[in-house]
Amino acid sequence: MPGSLAAALAIAVLQPIYLWMAGRVPILKGRNALQFLFSGIACVGLWITAVLLFPVCSPRGYAEATISLMALASSVLVYLELWGLISRGYTIGILLTLLNSVEPLSEREIANQYRGGKGLDWIMEHRLAGMLAAGMVRRDADRLVLTRGRGAGVVKLYEIAIRTLGLQRTG
Amino acid sequence: MELSIAHGFFCFLVYVAAICVVLRVYKNVEPAQAALVTAIIVFFVTATALLIAGGPINVLGFIISYGFFVLCFLMAFGALYKSISLRIMSDLSKTPSKTEVYDQVVARYIAAESYQSRLAVILKNGLAVRMKDRLALTPRGRSIALCIRSVQKAFGIQNSG
Numbered sequence: 133m134p135g136s137l138a139a140a141l142a143i144a145v146l147q148p149i150y151l152w153m154a155g156r157v158p159i160l161k162g163r164n165a166l167q168f169l170f171s172g173i174a175c176v177g178l179w180i181t182a183v184l185l186f187p188v189c190s191p192r193g194y195a196e197a198t199i200s201l202m203a204l205a206s207s208v209l210v211y212l213e214l215w216g217l218i219s220r221g222y223t224i225g226i227l228l229t230l231l232n233s234v235e236p237l238s239e240r241e242i243a244n245q246y247r248g249g250k251g252l253d254w255i256m257e258h259r260l261a262g263m264l265a266a267g268m269v270r271r272d273a274d275r276l277v278l279t280r281g282r283g284a285g286v287v288k289l290y291e292i293a294i295r296t297l298g299l300q301r302t303g
Numbered sequence: 304m305e306l307s308i309a310h311g312f313f314c315f316l317v318y319v320a321a322i323c324v325v326l327r328v329y330k331n332v333e334p335a336q337a338a339l340v341t342a343i344i345v346f347f348v349t350a351t352a353l354l355i356a357g358g359p360i361n362v363l364g365f366i367i368s369y370g371f372f373v374l375c376f377l378m379a380f381g382a383l384y385k386s387i388s389l390r391i392m393s394d395l396s397k398t399p400s401k402t403e404v405y406d407q408v409v410a411r412y413i414a415a416e417s418y419q420s421r422l423a424v425i426l427k428n429g430l431a432v433r434m435k436d437r438l439a440l441t442p443r444g445r446s447i448a449l450c451i452r453s454v455q456k457a458f459g460i461q462n463s464g
Contacts, residue, residue: 133363203367276403
C-alpha cells in the first residue's frame, strides 16, 4: 500500500480522538457542527503534515495523492453521517426524552419535553432559521413565504433531482 | 492509479443509472435501502466485468474511488430523500400565493407527519411499548438510549435532536 494512502487511512481511523478533543475545547462546547469541522480540518492538516515531513508518506504522483485524499474524505463522510445521527437524530432525541423521564410519557408530553424541554417546535424553528438565513423563505406576519429567486430556484433543482431519480415521496 | 479513478467514476455512473431504474421498478422498496443494496451489487458486477475485460486494474484504488463517489452521492441522496425543509419549500411552491400559515406548516410536517412516523419507527423496532396512552422504553430501547447518552457524554455533545 502506498505510504500516502496508509497515512490517510491511519489518520482517518483516529478521527474519533480528534472529535473527543474538540469536545474539550471550551470555545467549541455545545457547538456540534463546529466540533466536527475541527476534527475534519485536523484530519486534512495531519495528512498534509505527514506528507511534508515524512518522505515515506509522500505520494508518487497526482493520482496517488487524489486516491489518498478520496480515502480520507470518504472516512470523514462516514463519520459525519454517524456524528449527525448522534448529535442531531430526531428519533434518538425521542428515545433520550423517554430515557430522561422517570415514568412513561404520553405523545404530547414527549413532544413538550423533547430536547430538554424545548419541544418539537424547536425542530421547526431550527429548520426555519436555516431556510431564512439561506434566503429560501421569508416570514410575513404569521405566514411563511417562498422567495422568488433563491427559494423558487432551489425548488426547481430539487424537483428535477426527484424526477430524475424516480423518488416517489420525500421528507 | 490514474486508471483506477476513471474505473471508479465509470462504475459510479453505472450505479446512478441503476438506481434510477431500481427506484422506478421497485416502488415499494425503501429508497435508502435500495440505494445501499444497489451500490453493493453494482460494485461486484462492475468489478467482475473489469476483471473479465482483462485490463490492468488497481483494486484498492478502484474500491476507494468508487466508494468515494458513491458516498458523496448517498449524502446528497439522503439530503434529498429525508429533507423536510426541501419538502416544505416544494409544497409552498405549489400553492397559488407561494405562502402558507406558519402554524399549519408546523402542524403538518413536524407534529403530524414527521413526529408520528418517528414514533411508529420506535414502536415497530421494539424500542418502546405503548401502555394505554403512554409510551415507555423497552429494555432494548433503554440500553440503546443509555449507550447513545454515554457516547454523547464522551464526545461532549450537549444538545441533541
